Amino acid sequence: MKPVESCVAADEPELKRRLEQSAQPLLLRGLVRHWPAVHAGRETALGICDYLRRFDQGTEVIATKTRASARGVMGFNEALTDFDFVKARMGLAEFMAHLQAYLPVEGVPSIAAQCAKVSEVIPGFLAENSLNALPGVIPNFWLGNALTVPVHHDHPYNIACVVAGRRRFTLFAPEQVGNLYMGPLEFTPSGAPISVVHPNQPDLERYPRYREALACAQIAEMEPGDALYIPPLWFHQVEALEKVNLLINYWWPVMGEPELPSPVASLLQAIKVLNAIPAHQRDAWAAMFEHYVVQRKQDPAAHIPAQMQGVLARRS
Template sequence: MSGLADPPPLDEITGPIDQQRFDQIRAANRPVVLRGLVEHWPAVAAGRQGGAAIVAYLHQCGSARPVTAIAAMPAENGRFFYNSDLSGMNFVKGQGQLGMFLDDLLRAADLPQPPGLAVQSEGVAELLPAFAQANRLDLLAHVPARIWIGNRIRVAAHYDVKENIACCVSGHRRFTLYPPEQIANLYPGPFESTPAGTPVSMVDAHSPDLARYPRFADAWASARQATLAPGDAIYIPYCWWHGVESLDPVSILVNYWWNDGQPAGIGGPYDALLHALLAYRHLPPGQREVWRGMLDYYVFEKSGDPAAHLPDHAAGVIGKPSPGLFDKMRQIIRQALG
């Protein structure tokens, strides 16, 4: 970071985590490093032996279907991002067998300036059933695991509308975390086309242009950072921004995304954000303030339950949550949208 000091380290917990301790971690709503959480995995034992060993292990697990891989030119220095005018991405996509990708990854490790290579967010149970059986996280036995494989690559800071535990299997990964309220200081990019699913920070944290993005200095002041080794994991709370750097020629991570506590059938908050942009953003300022008050009252309940003064049978769409109520609301929205 040019002119900016390194962020302080994230808090850490070492050793096994039982369900009670995990519930406490989640309730604190702060990111934390879980040292050695998956050090017992056979895949981690292979990962500690180096790139060739973990690739051999994955070959032995067998791959059940093709994968989608992305590649960036060597000049991008492993940064998966937009092209220079934001008309597209700086990487290309292709499909093929996982074994071929793994062999390419090993060959690229010997190049002085390799391309950036990655297979991202593939379902482990479908792609590598034997891996899924041998490498399990009992804390999240109900959550499907996803695997990320690549070389020295960088992913811009972004957020997930889920909680996340990410487990380092091979190589080292550096995570830089920012609280959700830093969104304005991270300068999010476009909604419609993104490298990572949700908007990403437009700031290159390796060499931030503070003349163009001056508020990033405030985001960086709030950042916390950690480097994971094989067997380590990190808990990332709901919607925390995180930039991720893979630091070795063969880098593998397994993660778990989940959303406990949300009522069955609820709408997607991200979808609602897009609808809110459509409905509110371009109103005259006075009208926008009126609707801010409406949202505070009905949605964020700043004055308490908006249906508290109504009998249950008359509460309608502000009544108690249920799949039936959410279905009714969807019908109303579909009618309103025509």
């Protein structure tokens, strides 16, 4: 695995445009190191929890807790019939009390309050810790102890900011999808399908193509204050490495026409329809999709007058 390309980044409006033009992940060293929350997280193990209590509104979060068999991974069980974790709703203060109770104990379950909207749970946080590059984008927070989230991908642009603790991201380009052994598209932990391969101890006899994915992977080792840009559809595995970790992430949509269905909706519809026809017809439709949709080899409308191109007219 090679390291993700990195640079020292400044939080400026121009950063968003530059990232949107990039097809590769980028480690933004020190992007949010000036945040008061980052300084609070460096002071003591529970410093970030003390800081967050100032903004707690009593709103509930969704807390996950791994089973003993999970080995710290929020994924499937060995038989791939269910998840190896449970979920519950609780207040942020109650969750942080669990985090504090687990701090001095070894071998505890992995817990996390995941994908909670900052504006709903800790709204005052944004006044002191903002990202000028993304005005108006409401971030999410991910608070917990040592936990690994298996390989998955997101559809929007993504900037993930490490506020407390350390994180390790392992990233795979979209074309590695066939080597990652992704699980069901509908039965997912939180909307995004995840790989069924155990991230810490992959069974390469059971999942041999995963070796090819690892050979092409990129890795980002992140300290408090660092941020990582993840382009749309890039697969990533996330490891929270300390007993207390906080990540703030910003998703913003890929530009497009709002009246059109989302790309993922189009994908799911295509799967449903094309899986119902014979294999030789799927091959024929694969050629049609390559020519009219993917358009890697040629512009299918280049020979048609602009006023007659209809849906084939290029929009970007």
